[in-house]
Amino acid sequence: MPIGPDQPPMQDGAPLPGTPDGFERLWTPHRMAYIDGEAKPRSSDAGADCPFCRAPESEDADALIVHRGDRCYVVLNLFPYNPGHLLICPYRHVPDLTEMDTGERHEMMDLSETAMRVLRAAKRPDGFNLGMNSGHSAGAGVAAHAHQHIVPRWAGDANFLPIIARTKAVPELLADTRAALAAAWTG
Known part of the structure; x- marks a missing residue:
């Protein structure tokens, strides 16, 4: 049977794997580390098992740390909702x-305020979500180490992908985001 412009190549009455089907694919294999729990600590103890205890021991660029305060530090989320x-x-x-x-x-709280100012200057978001998930049942990925989220938001940034595909398209590399925010923090 000849293949027309609207008919995909078939085998045994089914389209062949990889045949264009009208859907765009957004491959996010890096998210499997989060889904599989590879980045989550195995215990609630401090130290080598806790990513938030380990991060300050590394160079800022390697750990994606944007700013270090006296008692708290600011770091990019490895699995961001938005840039x-x-x-x-x-x-x-x-x-x-x-x-x-x-x-x-x-x-x-002081760093949260500064983070909002820095993000406004560097990324020009329309708004923010700030919050802390306390405990596993509240959605904390790393429940043993307190952390507050500062999520910049833009009009129209929520679309069908997170709802249907459980995927978030983040159009910027984390290293580029860290460099821009670290420069804006000190500038």
């Missing part, structure tokens, strides 16, 4: 806001 998705983490390994000391809580 510029930041996390503010205390250096100390504590599970949530109730275990943070007053200085850590105050610096976290």
